[in-house]
Amino acid sequence: MRVYEDSTKLMSLTNETIKARLVDKFGEQVSHFEDPYGMLTFEAPKDLNLKVMQFLYDDPELHFQFLTDLCAVHYPNQRGRELAVVYHLHNLVQNVRIRFKVFTDIDKPDVFTATQLFSSANWMERETFDFYGVNFVGHPNLKRILNVEEMDYFPMRKEYPVEDQTRIDKDDDMFGR
Amino acid sequence: MSEHHIKLPEGSIERSTTTLNLGPTHPATHGVFQNILELDGERVVSAEQTVGYIHRAFEKIAERRPLYQITPLTDRLNYCSAPINNMGWHLTCEKLLRVKTPKRVDYLRVIIMELSRISDHLICNSVIGVDSGAFTGFLYVMQYRELIYEIYEEVCGSRLTTNIGRIGGFERNFSNAAFEKLEKFLAEYPAVLSEFEKLFNRNRIFMGRTMGTGAISAERALNYGFTGPNLRAAGVDYDVRVHSPYSSYEDFDFSIPIGSTGDSYDRFMVRNQEMWQSIAIIEQAYRKIQEFKGTDAEVYHADIPEYYLPEKKDVYTKMEALIWHFKIIMGETDMPPGEVYHSVEGGNGELGFYLISDGGRSPYRLHFRRPCFIYYQAYSELTKGSMLSDAVITMSSLNLIAGEMDA
Amino acid sequence: MSRPVRFNNNPIQPDINGHISVVDMPDGHTGEGYFVTKLSDVVGLARKNSIWPLPFATSCCGIEFMATMASHYDFARFGAERLGFSPRQCDLLMVMGTIAKKMGPIVKQVYLQMAEPRWVMAVGACASSGGIFDSYSVLQGIDQIVPVDVYVPGCPPRPEAILDGFIRIQDLVGHESLRRRTGERYKSLMGSYGIQ
Numbered sequence: 066m067r068v069y070e071d072s073t074k075l076m077s078l079t080n081e082t083i084k085a086r087l088v089d090k091f092g093e094q095v096s097h098f099e100d101p102y103g104m105l106t107f108e109a110p111k112d113l114n115l116k117v118m119q120f121l122y123d124d125p126e127l128h129f130q131f132l133t134d135l136c137a138v139h140y141p142n143q144r145g146r147e148l149a150v151v152y153h154l155h156n157l158v159q160n161v162r163i164r165f166k167v168f169t170d171i172d173k174p175d176v177f178t179a180t181q182l183f184s185s186a187n188w189m190e191r192e193t194f195d196f197y198g199v200n201f202v203g204h205p206n207l208k209r210i211l212n213v214e215e216m217d218y219f220p221m222r223k224e225y226p227v228e229d230q231t232r233i234d235k236d237d238d239m240f241g242r
Numbered sequence: 243m244s245e246h247h248i249k250l251p252e253g254s255i256e257r258s259t260t261t262l263n264l265g266p267t268h269p270a271t272h273g274v275f276q277n278i279l280e281l282d283g284e285r286v287v288s289a290e291q292t293v294g295y296i297h298r299a300f301e302k303i304a305e306r307r308p309l310y311q312i313t314p315l316t317d318r319l320n321y322c323s324a325p326i327n328n329m330g331w332h333l334t335c336e337k338l339l340r341v342k343t344p345k346r347v348d349y350l351r352v353i354i355m356e357l358s359r360i361s362d363h364l365i366c367n368s369v370i371g372v373d374s375g376a377f378t379g380f381l382y383v384m385q386y387r388e389l390i391y392e393i394y395e396e397v398c399g400s401r402l403t404t405n406i407g408r409i410g411g412f413e414r415n416f417s418n419a420a421f422e423k424l425e426k427f428l429a430e431y432p433a434v435l436s437e438f439e440k441l442f443n444r445n446r447i448f449m450g451r452t453m454g455t456g457a458i459s460a461e462r463a464l465n466y467g468f469t470g471p472n473l474r475a476a477g478v479d480y481d482v483r484v485h486s487p488y489s490s491y492e493d494f495d496f497s498i499p500i501g502s503t504g505d506s507y508d509r510f511m512v513r514n515q516e517m518w519q520s521i522a523i524i525e526q527a528y529r530k531i532q533e534f535k536g537t538d539a540e541v542y543h544a545d546i547p548e549y550y551l552p553e554k555k556d557v558y559t560k561m562e563a564l565i566w567h568f569k570i571i572m573g574e575t576d577m578p579p580g581e582v583y584h585s586v587e588g589g590n591g592e593l594g595f596y597l598i599s600d601g602g603r604s605p606y607r608l609h610f611r612r613p614c615f616i617y618y619q620a621y622s623e624l625t626k627g628s629m630l631s632d633a634v635i636t637m638s639s640l641n642l643i644a645g646e647m648d649a
Numbered sequence: 650m651s652r653p654v655r656f657n658n659n660p661i662q663p664d665i666n667g668h669i670s671v672v673d674m675p676d677g678h679t680g681e682g683y684f685v686t687k688l689s690d691v692v693g694l695a696r697k698n699s700i701w702p703l704p705f706a707t708s709c710c711g712i713e714f715m716a717t718m719a720s721h722y723d724f725a726r727f728g729a730e731r732l733g734f735s736p737r738q739c740d741l742l743m744v745m746g747t748i749a750k751k752m753g754p755i756v757k758q759v760y761l762q763m764a765e766p767r768w769v770m771a772v773g774a775c776a777s778s779g780g781i782f783d784s785y786s787v788l789q790g791i792d793q794i795v796p797v798d799v800y801v802p803g804c805p806p807r808p809e810a811i812l813d814g815f816i817r818i819q820d821l822v823g824h825e826s827l828r829r830r831t832g833e834r835y836k837s838l839m840g841s842y843g844i845q
Contacts, residue, residue, distance in 0.1 A: 102337060102582045131464060134583070134594055136609040153583060153596070153611075157464075157478075160485050164583065185467025188619045196301075211294035211648055212786060213751050220302060220785055227302045229785045234778075266755055267705060269734040274707050274752060295752045296707050299784035314781065321709040365712070384719035391716075401716075402805050403709055645708045648749075 078126065078159045080105040086127060090120055097166075106164040114150075114167045115177045121154060121163075122182060129154040129163065132179070135189035137197040141223050147171040148197055152179070169199065178204040196221035259287050262630070266295045272369070272637070273644025277621070284629045289622040293615070297648040304608040308573040309335050309409065309549075312608070317403040319610060320646040323362035323589040325354045325394065325406045330586035333488050334595040335409045335549075338582045343544045346534050347411040348490035349527045350542065353424070354397070354406060355489070355586075356520040356527075360431075361390045362589030363471075363513040366641040370510055371442060373638040374451045379441050386434055389427050396420035410550045411543025421528075428525060435521075439514055449507060456624040456636030457505040466623075467616040470591025472640060475512045476504030482587040493530070494523050506639035513641075548575050573603045590614050590641055614646040672698065693823040696740070696766075698728040700815075700822065703739035705759065707746030710773035713805040714745050722808035727815055736762040741818060742795075747775035748788045760795045761844065765830050768821065770814055771797045774804045796838055 083105055087095045095117065097108040109117050121129040134153040141147060146168035155162050169176055178201040179186040190201045191210040198219035201207055209216065218225060228235075265276040274295035280287040300319070304312050316327040329351050336343065343351075364387055368380035391401040396419050398406040407413070442448050458468075463476040473480055479498045483491045499515035501508030534541075543550055547566045556563035569575050579601040585594035594611030617640065624640075625633040675694060677686030706714055718724045718732070733739040736759045748756055760769065771791055774780035777800040779789030791797060798821055801814035829835055839845070 101580050104583060106581070132467060133585075133592070134596060134609070134611040136596060136607075138598060138607045151596070153594075157480055157485075162583070164581075183467070184462075184465045185616050185619065188615060192615075209294075211297040213294075220299070225785075227299060227306060227784050229783075229787075229789075232789055234789060235783060266752065267734070267759060273711070295749055295755075296747055297749050297751065297786045298747055298782045299786050303782065303784055318709055321712055365715075381720050384716060385721060388716065388719075388721045401807065402713055 078156065078161050083127060083161070083163060086124070087117070087120075091117065104162050104164055106166065108166045108168065111150075111167040111169050111176050114152075114165075115179065115182070117165065118152065118154070118179060118182055121165075127156065128158055129156050129161075131155040131157050132183040132185050132189075133162070135179070135186055135193065137193045137199055137221075139197060139222050143168075145170050148174050148199055150176055150193065150199060171198075174199045175202050176200070177202050180204060195219070198222070264633075266292075272642060273647070275618070275642065275644055275647060277633075277637070279625075279630070279633065281630060286625050286628055286630065286633050289625050289633070291618060291621055293618065293644075293647050295648070296644050298645075300610065300649045301608055304605055306604055308603045309577065309605075310570075312605075313407075314403065314405045316610075317405055318645050319612065319649060320362065320588055320590060320593070320614070320643050321403060322365045322643060323358035324402060324404045325358040326362075326586060326588050327593065328404060328406050329355055329489070330584070330588070330593055331595060332407050332409050333586060334582060334584040334597055336544075337584050338577060338580060338597060338599060339409070339546075339549060340578075341410055341544055341546050341549070343411060343489075344541050345490060346531065346538065346541045347543060349531050350412060350416060351407065351489045352491065352494070352527045353524055353531075354394075356524050357390050357393060357427075359589055360517050360520050361387050362641075363517050366589075366639075367438075367442075367510055367513050370452070370506070370635065370638050371448075373634060374448060376441070376445075376448065379438055382434065382441075383438055386427070386431055389423060389431075393420055393423045393427065396423065408543065408550055410546045415540060415542040424524075424528060428521070428528070432521060435514070435517055442510070443514075451631070451635055452506040452510060452639065454503075455506045455628055455632035456639065457503050458620065458624055459504065462620070462623070463504060466620040468591070468620070469613050469617075470588065471509055471512045471516060472504075472617055473591065474498060475501035475508035477502055482585055482592050486585070488584070488586060494526050496523050506635050509639045509641075576601055576603055577605075585611065588613060590643065590646065591617070593646075610649050612646045612649055614642050615649070618642055618647060689825065689827045690823075692827070693825055697819040697822040700727075700729050700741050700768075700818070701731055701733050701739045702729050702741040702743050703733055703736055703759070703763075705742060705744045705746075705756065707744075707748065707752065708775070710745035710776070710803075710805040713808060714743070714772070714811060717808040717811050722812065724812070724815075727812070727819065729815070736760075737764065739763060740767060740822075742767065742769045743772055744769065744776045744791050745772040747773075747780060747782060748791050749786050750788050751786070753788050753794050756791060757794050766822075766825070768798045768818055769795055770799045770801065770818055772801045772811055772814065773806060774802055776800075777802060780804060794842065796842060 080100055084098050094113055095107050095109050099106045121127050133155045136151055138149045138151060139147060148171055149166050149168050152165045153162060154165060167176060176199055178190055188210060190204055191207060193199050194201060194207055195209045195212050196219060259280040259282050262279045262281050264279055266274040276292040278290045300315050304315060313328050313331055316331040317324040319327045364383045368383050371379040394404050395401060396417055398404050458476055460477045463473050464478060477500055479500050481498045484498060496519045499512050501512050551570055552563035552566055557567045577599040579599055581598040583594060583596045585592045591613030593613060596609040597605050598607040600606040624636050675686045675690035677684055704714055742760060742763060771777045776791050779787055799814050799817050801810055803810050
């Protein structure tokens with residue numbers, strides 16, 4: 066099936082149009098609209114993440130039906146909003162990408178899972194759980210995927226160092242840290 | 243079930259499935275990932291995958307390194323086509339730093355990226371042959387992979403994990419020896435590729451092994467996040483080089499081969515056809531490079547003293563060059579704050595780099611969008627109901643590279 | 650149709666009187682109808698020219714190994730024609746690539762399944778010492794879990810370097826004493842790894 070349609074017959078989808086449709090539907094809840102390097106970025110409360118993605122998926126004009134990437138970022142200095150889950154969505158027909166963030170507290174990092182909508186979110190959410198401890202509510206199989214099963218901490222958080230602290234053959238004097 | 247099949251009365255013998263552990267060490271040198279298959283006789287009832295046996299924490303290591311020290315890490319993602327990863331990372335940095343590269347640099351980059359795409363597809367296709375018992379194709383094409391390695395060596399000095407290029411261009415101009423080897427490659431390789439195709443394309447045994455195995459429809463493939471040759475075999479013509487052209491790909495004339503059923507045979511054929519398209523792109527790029535004359539023909543990097551090391555003779559004689567050299571090596575040139583996502587068409591699909599910078603010298607967060615990791619989830623759906631030997635062929639036709647899967 | 654053969658375009662005729670290489674005889678006494686030498690020399694000679702390696706290829710070094718196995722840097726001329734993937738049938742465990750902590754128990758299990766005499770070659774910087782990945786999930790060298798005979802440095806090592814490592818393994822195999830594996834020193838080495 067051809068996705069690279071002749072998009073001249075469709076109305077071209079600009080960042081302003083997407084922003085207008087989102088504000089139209091969700092009002093004040095979608096916020097922090099930015100445009101770094103040409104990609105529209107916005108934020109929504111974590112309870113609405115599925116509703117926003119479903120709206121972007123079903124709408125015939127917006128048509129964001131491809132989940133490119135799902136990852137998390139840790140901001141230890143923002144109290145109450147430490148973990149950000151970032152979704153990159155792509156409209157293949159008109160070649161438009163957007164970025165959508167939800168922020169959550171580190172003490173209760175529950176976010177609804179996107180697995181029913183996009184099957185590719187399955188392992189990406191497991192990886193995010195493995196690295197940051199974000200608990201995806203409703204995920205069919207939320208366990209560690211890349212690290213050892215018995216690991217008890219979430220290594221990508223900023224407070225943990227990259228080196229294994231129990232190693233004996235390399236020390237910080239020799240390796241200049 | 244033939245008419246000689248014994249029909250037993252209801253509930254006489256309990257049927258149960260056999261658990262077979264395929265990996266993490268298994269033949270056909272694909273890398274380490276594990277599949278636990280439940281088999282009912284010869285048929286696969288279900289498959290469960292375990293990955294992470296080569297998790298090297300690239301994303302965590304990258305938070306401690308300045309930009310140019312992350313390039314050797316990106317080499318080791320899809321190590322069969324390391325230059326594409328390097329170029330993708332440099333393009334991401336250039337997008338963040340708002341650097342524009344000259345045309346000659348773009349064309350040289352295109353040559354290197356297409357050579358590595360050919361190298362990646364050669365490994366995948368010949369290893370499908372090895373997995374189904376045909377060792378000869380592998381031996382024929384490895385000769386020409388050695389020639390590609392020699393071309394890399396002329397530019398950067400290394401064969402496999404190349405660390406090729408710099409932010410803004412290349413570390414040195416391509417020598418005459420590099421261009422001679424490129425011409426030799428362009429002269430000899432098409433005959434080799436057609437010989438390789440003659441071995442496999444209409445081979446009854448190969449077609450029997452690969453046709454109908456591991457098929458996936460276009461809608462399911464898109465939902466699973468497939469990109470690259472696997473998606474194109476399912477019939478969707480999404481190629482990042484055409485959709486969001488980078489490095490002057492819009493100046494080249496090539497087509498995107500697509501398949502129809504998404505089975506292993508289609509994936510094999512799509513990769514073969516992509517190699518033909520890559521040869522055409524390299525020829526066009528080489529002709530375009532030969533059109534640069536005079537001082538234009540000596541350009542191999544953009545003019546960005548903040549990020550590109552100055553020439554040694556200037557460092558020893560000029561003050562500004564000395565200061566820039568010091569600042570770059572000691573890592574004191576900061577990046578502008580911001581976040582950028584850039585993707586390139588890797589050997590397996592859309593390889594994306596999501597870089598968040600807070601103004602320091604190393605990224606605040608770097609995430610690799612790795613195509614292998616995303617499409618391996620679909621393996622259990624691809625192999626449900628197929629036979630054990632088909633499961634092995636499906637796994638090798640998906641071109642799973644463990645380094646990219648686990649990062 | 651002409652074949653795109655790069656090598657052997659003008660083959661020279663074989664000359665059996667000068668151009669074949671034969672393995673040297675071990676030292677010993679010879680007389681009419683008999684030849685006396687040490688048993689370990691004969692056994693070592695036979696073993697070293699017919700090693701069956703197990704390529705435990707995990708990452709980039711595995712691709713360089715594939716290049717070594719191919720016809721350009723032919724690995725089979727050293728006697729390692731048959732690569733086995735079952736540890737029960739192999740002599741040499743070639744660990745090529747990064748070993749993560751998740752993979753460590755599996756390397757140990759494969760090593761334990763091999764029958765004596767067995768040798769281990771660590772190919773690449775990651776297998777020797779962790780390589781460039783000084784992180785929480787990478788085992789900093791496989792010599793933390795299995796005893797290693799030869800280390801081949803490089804990232805990845807060139808095929809010539811892998812062949813050099815293999816030739817050193819052949820030297821070790823050829824000169825090994827028959828009593829090595831039952832002696833005290835070997836047992837204490839195995840004990841330090843927790844292997845009986």
